[in-house]
Amino acid sequence: xxxxxxxxxxAGLFWASCTHYHYSPNLLHTPYLTQKNDGVATxxxxxxxxxxxxxxHAAYSPIKHGSVFVNFFHNRSSFERSIFLSNTNYxxxxxxxxxxAGIGAxxxxxxxxxxxxxxxxxxxxxxxxxxxRFADLRLNRIFVQPTFTFKNNWxxxxxxxxxxxxxxxxxxVDFRIEPSDIDVIERLEEKSPLWFPEIGGNLxxxxxxxxxxxxxxxxxxxxxxxxxxxxxxxxxxITYEFQAKLAKKPRKNGS
Amino acid sequence: xxxxxxxLSLAVAIMLAGxxxxxxxxxxxxxxxxxxxxxxxYLNLPELPDDYTVSLxxxxxxxxxxxxxxxRDKAVLGRVLFxxxxxxxxxxxxxxxxxxxxxxxxxxxxxSDGVYDRSTTRNSFALGxxxxxxxxxxxDLNGSNAIRFFWDNRAExxxxxxxxxxxxxxxxxxxxxxxxxxxxxxxxxxxxxNKAYGDNxxxxxxxxxxxxxxxxxxxxxxxxxxxxxxxxxxxxTGGFGGNVDFLNSFNAFTxxxxxxxxxxxxxxxxxxxxxMGRPVLQLANNGLxxxxxxxxxxxxxxxPSENGTFKxxxxxxxxxxxxxxxxxxxxxxxEVIDFYSTGIQNHPNLHPDLKAxxxxxxxxxxxxxxxxxxxxxxxxxxxxxLTDTRxxxxxxx
Numbered sequence: 001x002x003x004x005x006x007x008x009x010x011a012g013l014f015w016a017s018c019t020h021y022h023y024s025p026n027l028l029h030t031p032y033l034t035q036k037n038d039g040v041a042t043x044x045x046x047x048x049x050x051x052x053x054x055x056x057h058a059a060y061s062p063i064k065h066g067s068v069f070v071n072f073f074h075n076r077s078s079f080e081r082s083i084f085l086s087n088t089n090y091x092x093x094x095x096x097x098x099x100x101a102g103i104g105a106x107x108x109x110x111x112x113x114x115x116x117x118x119x120x121x122x123x124x125x126x127x128x129x130x131x132x133r134f135a136d137l138r139l140n141r142i143f144v145q146p147t148f149t150f151k152n153n154w155x156x157x158x159x160x161x162x163x164x165x166x167x168x169x170x171x172x173v174d175f176r177i178e179p180s181d182i183d184v185i186e187r188l189e190e191k192s193p194l195w196f197p198e199i200g201g202n203l204x205x206x207x208x209x210x211x212x213x214x215x216x217x218x219x220x221x222x223x224x225x226x227x228x229x230x231x232x233x234x235x236x237x238i239t240y241e242f243q244a245k246l247a248k249k250p251r252k253n254g255s
Numbered sequence: 256x257x258x259x260x261x262x263l264s265l266a267v268a269i270m271l272a273g274x275x276x277x278x279x280x281x282x283x284x285x286x287x288x289x290x291x292x293x294x295x296x297y298l299n300l301p302e303l304p305d306d307y308t309v310s311l312x313x314x315x316x317x318x319x320x321x322x323x324x325x326x327r328d329k330a331v332l333g334r335v336l337f338x339x340x341x342x343x344x345x346x347x348x349x350x351x352x353x354x355x356x357x358x359x360x361x362x363x364x365x366x367s368d369g370v371y372d373r374s375t376t377r378n379s380f381a382l383g384x385x386x387x388x389x390x391x392x393x394x395d396l397n398g399s400n401a402i403r404f405f406w407d408n409r410a411e412x413x414x415x416x417x418x419x420x421x422x423x424x425x426x427x428x429x430x431x432x433x434x435x436x437x438x439x440x441x442x443x444x445x446x447x448x449n450k451a452y453g454d455n456x457x458x459x460x461x462x463x464x465x466x467x468x469x470x471x472x473x474x475x476x477x478x479x480x481x482x483x484x485x486x487x488x489x490x491x492t493g494g495f496g497g498n499v500d501f502l503n504s505f506n507a508f509t510x511x512x513x514x515x516x517x518x519x520x521x522x523x524x525x526x527x528x529x530x531m532g533r534p535v536l537q538l539a540n541n542g543l544x545x546x547x548x549x550x551x552x553x554x555x556x557x558x559p560s561e562n563g564t565f566k567x568x569x570x571x572x573x574x575x576x577x578x579x580x581x582x583x584x585x586x587x588x589x590e591v592i593d594f595y596s597t598g599i600q601n602h603p604n605l606h607p608d609l610k611a612x613x614x615x616x617x618x619x620x621x622x623x624x625x626x627x628x629x630x631x632x633x634x635x636x637x638x639x640x641l642t643d644t645r646x647x648x649x650x651x652x
Contacts, residue, residue, distance in 0.1 A: 169280065172282050173281060175304065185281070192278075
């Protein structure tokens with residue numbers, strides 16, 4: 001299992017270093033909730049040789065079999081480009097974020113827990129092409145994510161498939177950026193919303209009450225190449241698991 | 256289970272709600288508001304720059320013609336420079352004065368008007384007589400066979416050609432440093448230089464390079480001839496995947512046009528090119544005069560065998576570019592064909608293809624043959640070039 005994971009991680013790093021201008025996926029979170037009042041809070045860092053991704057995730061089960069969650073994702077990258085038909089090189093800088101929230105349902109399944117989550121959120125990708133040339137895109141993301149998790153006293157293993165609908169709502173684009181990028185953005189505008197699946201998972205070592213884990217997500221679509229999307233995110237993180245104490249306080253007599 | 260169903264229902268509701276009203280609303284900008292205000296005062300430029308990418312049809316690319324890349328922002332700047340009369344000594348002449356778009360970038364006068372009512376000494380060369388400027392001029396794919404500029408082939412590059420006209424006393428009569436100063440003084444150039452070069456520093460090289468980018472995008476490759484050639488079944492010759500057999504009749508041509516094409520291939524194409532691509536000959540004496548006063552290429556090279564020789568153009572848009580020859584002596588295509596029919600003069604340097612038994616050839620075209628030849632030459636007209644706003648005068652009149 002570990003060998004397979006390492007292979008996937010290496011493939012992910014390679015995939016992630018291809019293109020990353022207009023979308024970057026956050027890690028595929030699989031909250032290990034098994035009963036009412038379970039909660040998790042996660043922070044992770046990851047990316048590729050040219051990208052830095054920061055993931056923050058929290059989930060809580062307020063009712064039996066039901067949960068709510070929030071995600072925050074920040075990504076940035078910097079890489080060398082050449083001005084079209086010129087020998088002049090420059091550093092293109094990309095900065096993006098995504099904030100989303102959703103709900104989920106879970107129940108025991110086989111030897112672990114099956115769950116399904118649905119979320120909605122919005123974000124932005126800001127591309128700085130140097131020479132005061134910018135391309136800013138705002139995006140919305142909706143997803144449905146079935147997952148399967150397994151946990152015991154020492155390990156955490158989660159995997160899932162995220163079905164994503166990615167729509168670009170607003171764009172503010174300097175027409176001086178590279179013509180090939182203008183072409184991609186125009187096609188994005190025409191094609192939006194994009195639909196694609198992401199697959200991912202994580203493996204962690206549990207040291208009560210925290211879990212140290214490695215996770216990854218891969219975008220399973222050739223649209224990664226067509227539209228300048230980041231194809232993967234690989235990261236390591238820490239998760240704090242808690243059991244909320246929400247029992248009602250007894251009322252005082254006579255009050 | 257009920258709770259799970261409730262959550263799933265909520266999830267679907269979220270998806271549907273989120274999917275509403277998120278069609279993209281993208282804004283593309285090129286000039287800043289300040290730049291737009293300056294430019295709008297003087298120029299009619301589109302909000303976003305035109306695309307000057309050239310993609311030649313297969314019957315030209317298959318014979319090795321490829322347009323060199325054009326830098327869009329420099330071409331936009333070059334367009335303004337090309338039409339700017341301020342770049343001449345008396346402020347009346349621009350490149351476009353002698354290269355008029357509606358005439359395939361030629362002039363309808365034998366000798367064009369220069370500054371202070373001066374006159375040029377040769378007929379304006381039609382920039383639109385080529386399939387594409389950058390694919391025609393300069394070297395071929397092998398880096399050899401460089402096609403030169405002007406009737407006497409004295410310029411090697413488009414920049415040399417532009418400099419030659421700007422500094423010619425009979426044309427624009429400027430020194431290059433005066434051009435630079437004049438450009439610097441015009442407020443509408445700063446935004447254009449900023450876009451093309453990242454700053455508004457005006458130099459001679461930048462001026463010439465921008466004009467070269469503009470003219471490099473010019474050309475005619477959407478004439479009736481091109482459409483008919485593209486519809487023809489290519490024959491594989493081991494080259495780029497199949498060449499059109501220009502000797503065959505074109506289905507899209509009338510009988511007169513096909514007959515004219517056949518006559519052209521027999522009598523003209525060995526010099527002017529059968530596929531209207533790159534020229535077959537760089538220079539030739541076509542027997543205009545037994546004792547020419549204008550020595551043409553020979554006056555530049557000093558080589559006796561080149562006396563009385565001139566650049567041999569391809570004939571795209573030839574129906575629009577009268578008068579003809581380097582001195583504009585023929586007012587119509589009929590006169591040109593009459594000349595080749597019976598009027599070729601002997602000269603020591605007369606091209607061999609125009610000789611028979613060491614005497615000037617008499618092609619002796621009949622009246623119907625002349626009409627067919629003219630019908631064919633009209634198929635070389637590319638109306639698109641004449642009205643393409645990317646090449647039109649950007650100045651507010």
